[in-house]
Amino acid sequence: MIRRPTPALFLGIEGGASRTTAVLMDAKGHILKRTEGGPSNLRLTKNTEILRLWKQFQKELSTSKFSQPTAVGAFLAGCRTHVDKAHVRRLLQAVWPHARYVVGNDTMSAFAAALGENDGIVLICGTGSIVRARRGETTVQIGGRGHVGGDRGSGYWMGRELLRSIFCSHDEKSAIDPLTQSVLAFLGLNKLEELVQWSLEAAKDEVASLTRVLFRYVRHPACRHILQEAVEILAADVALAAWKVGFPSSDTSSLINVALNPGLAKYQPLFRRRLIEAIQQKIPETHIFLSETEGAVGAAMLAASAARVPSSEFKVKFYVPQSAIRIVHPQPFPSSDGTAESTHSGSGSAFHSAIDSNDAR
Numbered sequence: 219m220i221r222r223p224t225p226a227l228f229l230g231i232e233g234g235a236s237r238t239t240a241v242l243m244d245a246k247g248h249i250l251k252r253t254e255g256g257p258s259n260l261r262l263t264k265n266t267e268i269l270r271l272w273k274q275f276q277k278e279l280s281t282s283k284f285s286q287p288t289a290v291g292a293f294l295a296g297c298r299t300h301v302d303k304a305h306v307r308r309l310l311q312a313v314w315p316h317a318r319y320v321v322g323n324d325t326m327s328a329f330a331a332a333l334g335e336n337d338g339i340v341l342i343c344g345t346g347s348i349v350r351a352r353r354g355e356t357t358v359q360i361g362g363r364g365h366v367g368g369d370r371g372s373g374y375w376m377g378r379e380l381l382r383s384i385f386c387s388h389d390e391k392s393a394i395d396p397l398t399q400s401v402l403a404f405l406g407l408n409k410l411e412e413l414v415q416w417s418l419e420a421a422k423d424e425v426a427s428l429t430r431v432l433f434r435y436v437r438h439p440a441c442r443h444i445l446q447e448a449v450e451i452l453a454a455d456v457a458l459a460a461w462k463v464g465f466p467s468s469d470t471s472s473l474i475n476v477a478l479n480p481g482l483a484k485y486q487p488l489f490r491r492r493l494i495e496a497i498q499q500k501i502p503e504t505h506i507f508l509s510e511t512e513g514a515v516g517a518a519m520l521a522a523s524a525a526r527v528p529s530s531e532f533k534v535k536f537y538v539p540q541s542a543i544r545i546v547h548p549q550p551f552p553s554s555d556g557t558a559e560s561t562h563s564g565s566g567s568a569f570h571s572a573i574d575s576n577d578a579r
Contacts, residue, residue: 226525229279229287229314230518231272232327233258233294235345235365235374236423238271239514242279242287245522249515253278259346261296261364262422265309272313289318291521293327293513295346298362320524324513325350325359328479331516332509338475339459340509343452343482343493345426347372351459358462360455365422371451373426373482376444380432381417381425383440385410397431397438404431433486445489453496466503473505484508 226245231238238258242251255271257263292306306321329340329350339351346369348362365374384398388410394402398410407413417425435441456476460466465474476497483490494506 226288226522228518228521228525229290229317230327230514230516230521231258231275231290231292231294232324232513232517233260233263233268233292234324235259235262235295236426239512240275240279241512241514241518243515243518243522247519247522251279252514257423259295259422260302260306268309269312272309276313286314286316287521289320289521289525290314291320291327291517291519291524293322293324293517293520295324295348295362296364297321297323318521318524320520322520323348323359323362325362327513327516327520328477328509329516330519331511331513332477332479333475334519336475338477339456339465340477340479341452341456341483341493342479343372344479345369345373345423347375347452347455349452349455349459351463351465353463353465356463358459360459360462365425371448371455373429374422375451376432376448377425377428379444379447380428380441381413383444384413387440397435397440400431400435401428404428429482429486433488436488445492449489449492449496452493453500456497457500460501466501473503474501476501476504476506477509478506479509480512 227250228243228245229240230243231240233239235257237254237256239254240252241249243249253275255274256267258268258271260268290310292310294306297303297306303321307319310317310319310321325340325342325348328342329352332338332340333352337353339349342348342350346362346365349360351358351360361368361370363369365372365378369375380401384401387395388398394410398413402408402410402413405413405416407416432441432444436445460474478484478490478493483493490508497506498504
């Protein structure tokens with residue numbers, strides 16, 4: 219009896235402070251299975267929790283034809299140094315001992331998913347924030363240093379600024395205003411002192427969840443100011459990344475691809491519009507679009523690259539839209555009138571150049 223060779227399968231994992239997604243793909247780039255779970259930020263999530271999550275993924279993604287992937291790509295927020303990468307590889311070995319590994323932070327997988335082999339910039343803004351830019355052989359990363367000294371303009375940053383504004387307002391007026399009442403109601407609290415205690419114990423993603431209230435009260439002066447400052451910070455990070463890799467350059471007349479990773483940019487239309495306006499004011503030569511491919515797919519693409527799958531064989535459905543998102547007439551944030559406004563609405567190839575030689579085993 220002739221035994222058929224085991225088909226090559228690639229597992230992509232992308233993890234952040236709020237959730238982790240994983241996809242299993244074959245050698246032609248077809249997604250066979252997908253799953254998701256809780257957070258796996260390397261700096262904030264315990265090793266035992268990461269291993270428990272990955273072992274659950276292993277069970278959920280298994281098939282009658284699948285026991286071990288050929289290669290695993292794991293790209294986690296908080297994975298910055300060579301020591302971090304070695305740590306992630308050890309965790310992977312405990313779950314998938316016979317696979318090849320490629321590891322890094324979540325900007326690498328987001329970039330691969332959004333732009334493939336194209337040059338450009340990817341902005342991630344969800345619970346945290348980070349920018350990655352590539353032009354030719356030059357790659358830079360802006361931000362991504364955690365919520366204490368970084369993550370400026372992120373969901374966590376906006377939630378923290380909202381808390382600060384509420385506390386300062388109470389110090390000045392010694393009264394509970396409607397915005398504070400809304401935050402208390404959202405969290406199921408009754409008193410300001412309870413909110414103070416909550417803020418001292420809340421996890422990063424819990425603080426970021428306060429953006430739901432902030433966006434509902436976009437007409438409130440404090441919320442309007444926080445949103446405006448956030449988009450200015452993020453646009454400045456994008457502009458800095460563009461400058462550091464040499465965008466724009468006199469030797470090219472093409473627009474700079476800027477991909478907005480799904481997150482606040484996807485689920486908060488007002489925030490997306492203001493962010494696009496701010497980026498285009500700083501860099502007019504931009505082609506801005508919302509990424510249509512989730513980062514876990516990019517992680518699987520990089521895993522295929524680590525296994526040296528030929529570019530001509532590994533095909534993934536992703537694209538850079540031909541028509542950019544452009545805001546021709548920027549509008550200011552709504553002026554305050556004391557009311558709340560709801561703004562919530564509910565083919566690639568292998569990427570050898572995207573992987574540092576120390577990232578793949």
